[in-house]
Amino acid sequence: MATSVRATSGGSPPPAGLRSTLYRLDLKAVPYVFVAPFFLTFAAFGLFPLIYTGWLSLHRVELGGSTQWKGLENYSSLATSEFFWNALANTFTIGVISTVPQLLMALGLAHLLNYKLRGRGFFRVAVLAPYATSIAAATLVFAQLFNTDYGLINTVLGWAGFDPVAWESSKWPAQIAISVIVTWRWTGYNALIYLAAMQAVPQDLYEAAALDGASRWHQFISVTIPSIRPTILFTVIVSTIGATQLFGEPMLFGGSVGISGGSGNQFQTLSLLMYEKGWVTGALGQASAIAWVMLLLLLLIGGIQTLITRSNHKRKKSGS
Amino acid sequence: MRTSSSRHGRGRRTAVNAVAAIAVMATGAALLTGCGSDGDGAAGGSGEQITLRIGTFGSFGYDNATGAKLYAEYEKAHPNIKIEESNVADGQKYWDTLKLRLSRDSGLADIQALEVGYIAEATGPAMADKWTDLGKTGGADLGAFLDWKVKQATTGDGKVIGLGTDIGPMAICYNKDLFAKAKLPTDRAEVGKLWAGDWAKFIAAGETYKKSAPEGTSFHDSASGLFNAVISSEPVQYANTKGELDYENSPGVKKAWDTAVAATKGELTAKLRQFDEKGTWNAAFKNSKFATVACPSWMTGIIKDQAGPENQGKWDIAAPPVAGNWGGSFLAVPKSGKHAKEAAELAAWLTAPAQHAKVFGVNGNIPSTKDTLISAAVQDAKLPYFGDTPIGKIYSEAAAGITPAPISRWDGQVKTFLTDNGILDIEQRGTDPAKAWENVKKLVDDKIDQ
Numbered sequence: 001m002a003t004s005v006r007a008t009s010g011g012s013p014p015p016a017g018l019r020s021t022l023y024r025l026d027l028k029a030v031p032y033v034f035v036a037p038f039f040l041t042f043a044a045f046g047l048f049p050l051i052y053t054g055w056l057s058l059h060r061v062e063l064g065g066s067t068q069w070k071g072l073e074n075y076s077s078l079a080t081s082e083f084f085w086n087a088l089a090n091t092f093t094i095g096v097i098s099t100v101p102q103l104l105m106a107l108g109l110a111h112l113l114n115y116k117l118r119g120r121g122f123f124r125v126a127v128l129a130p131y132a133t134s135i136a137a138a139t140l141v142f143a144q145l146f147n148t149d150y151g152l153i154n155t156v157l158g159w160a161g162f163d164p165v166a167w168e169s170s171k172w173p174a175q176i177a178i179s180v181i182v183t184w185r186w187t188g189y190n191a192l193i194y195l196a197a198m199q200a201v202p203q204d205l206y207e208a209a210a211l212d213g214a215s216r217w218h219q220f221i222s223v224t225i226p227s228i229r230p231t232i233l234f235t236v237i238v239s240t241i242g243a244t245q246l247f248g249e250p251m252l253f254g255g256s257v258g259i260s261g262g263s264g265n266q267f268q269t270l271s272l273l274m275y276e277k278g279w280v281t282g283a284l285g286q287a288s289a290i291a292w293v294m295l296l297l298l299l300l301i302g303g304i305q306t307l308i309t310r311s312n313h314k315r316k317k318s319g320s
Numbered sequence: 321m322r323t324s325s326s327r328h329g330r331g332r333r334t335a336v337n338a339v340a341a342i343a344v345m346a347t348g349a350a351l352l353t354g355c356g357s358d359g360d361g362a363a364g365g366s367g368e369q370i371t372l373r374i375g376t377f378g379s380f381g382y383d384n385a386t387g388a389k390l391y392a393e394y395e396k397a398h399p400n401i402k403i404e405e406s407n408v409a410d411g412q413k414y415w416d417t418l419k420l421r422l423s424r425d426s427g428l429a430d431i432q433a434l435e436v437g438y439i440a441e442a443t444g445p446a447m448a449d450k451w452t453d454l455g456k457t458g459g460a461d462l463g464a465f466l467d468w469k470v471k472q473a474t475t476g477d478g479k480v481i482g483l484g485t486d487i488g489p490m491a492i493c494y495n496k497d498l499f500a501k502a503k504l505p506t507d508r509a510e511v512g513k514l515w516a517g518d519w520a521k522f523i524a525a526g527e528t529y530k531k532s533a534p535e536g537t538s539f540h541d542s543a544s545g546l547f548n549a550v551i552s553s554e555p556v557q558y559a560n561t562k563g564e565l566d567y568e569n570s571p572g573v574k575k576a577w578d579t580a581v582a583a584t585k586g587e588l589t590a591k592l593r594q595f596d597e598k599g600t601w602n603a604a605f606k607n608s609k610f611a612t613v614a615c616p617s618w619m620t621g622i623i624k625d626q627a628g629p630e631n632q633g634k635w636d637i638a639a640p641p642v643a644g645n646w647g648g649s650f651l652a653v654p655k656s657g658k659h660a661k662e663a664a665e666l667a668a669w670l671t672a673p674a675q676h677a678k679v680f681g682v683n684g685n686i687p688s689t690k691d692t693l694i695s696a697a698v699q700d701a702k703l704p705y706f707g708d709t710p711i712g713k714i715y716s717e718a719a720a721g722i723t724p725a726p727i728s729r730w731d732g733q734v735k736t737f738l739t740d741n742g743i744l745d746i747e748q749r750g751t752d753p754a755k756a757w758e759n760v761k762k763l764v765d766d767k768i769d770q
Contacts, residue, residue: 264759
């Protein structure tokens, strides 16, 4: 930048004071200019909505109508609302039964893909295919498979002599069905992340372990897992955020009663409750309050995870 | 996905160009002939080229492709006006978007259709000022409409914000095959007599059906459908006479709830949810899983489409136990539109008796204008799929028996809670009715921010 200024200024170099000012400006200001677009967009589409939602959550808002100050009433009514607690519990249970198996399976899958398999490239692309499928398409297919009256899964269970399972109207079957969809979609994605991390693990470690007589399983447990721990933590955080915001799968799985999470709210997640409040019953203030509670929850979970990481680091340092 | 959407975009652009080209040509023609429109006074006779946009949901039967070609007809009479319809299939989504746009006064079409379930919200204090008074603007003949239809769209201070399109008089559609197998009469007059006058008799007919019913079939499609049918025939529904939500003390809600619960307890229903997105309800039509369904006129189209040609002649329509109204819409004109006057004129024309008759002929929408209801076009109408049922006669008779109930702005929402979270829960999950009722009350208290 500084050179181009000199080149275009027509021969006579600018006085030394100005030049050094420009140089300092170049050094100090230009990086800000370069990062500005992101932060401007973030301010417009991230920060502003966040603050505006916070403002809305303190009011009684009605689409097409007026706004009234309510203070913290929206939050206090959430605390006593059994639907909020129900949605929170559902979000938690669906989150656990989808995230835990998902990440474990992804680890195993990544470990297998890390072998020198024939057609490795194909398998690596193939595990990503579910992730590339749209939620809507995948969920609609699964909803058909889990259809209580005509679905393939109940048909197969019938062959095996089991009674048909009410996949949608019973609580746990419905939550399990939704978790299956989530797991199907994200396992491959996480597997590829693990795989990338595993490939960065030095080969010598494995060789040394093999010389020490460690089996494949032992190598996996004592070499692979410790080496990719930061990556595992990353996927746990990302999956937790995803699980907290779970929306599309239960909504589409429930079909016509998807927004309320089934006739008895048996699989209504926090996001669905927020959507129902805001867009179905038009209580935008209460919906905003839920949005903020979700944000605070995520910050809380993030904080806890950071603490765990830190204590891990400390342990490692003191251990070595 | 990406390529197809961009191709779509290009196609739309071409369409826009084509429209622009046509508009230019039309302007040229208008200039050559001296003036666009004639004595109608549309667009002030200035010949200025304008586009009127109309926002609808579901099927209004106006369009040029499958409807009564009303837009083409109006454009021909008013060469300076071009009409564009934007349609949303889902009425709830349509209304949600419309509310957002109203609150921002932007993105609104010149004419917006309103469903009866939301008309109380639209005429309510929060929104009443957003609409043009169609009693004054547009030259509609309010006297031509059924009186209660006009009343529903009238605000507290006497403004008429919507003109009636169709109404939803209700009958009972029944499967003659299943009725015959269950040793019930199949003649529509006889069937009507089975339950004439009382929903309890309808339940009794269901018990009779069950005694010798073919394996795997039920008497009625869904308990929530039955709930809707019963409440649609009640003079007091979700609101009191002041238009305030009072479903807890409503005799209509109690009767509908009890009837639906009785049907569930007696296992007379197929435990389905109407309009279920997974198509289970639709499939049940094709597979003849149930013998009766509450049948507003628009339901006949659904039966025809879902039961398919292989079931032609199996279905028939009988008079309902009690006459009721389920559905119906209005056309309203937002004040903020640039062409509010022309839009009001178009709305008045679209809802005039002559146009009601044309739409009925093509789409089967039962008119909300008095004379059209008794006109030969409606009275003599027959439906071949149902074995030439005199559909016009049945539905206009049902329409005559309608006692419109006061509506509150929360009706649509409370109805959803009662049917989807109350009745459906009893029906599908075996929840105790008393507990389900408590759940509904909690839902209403929690989710409606009054």
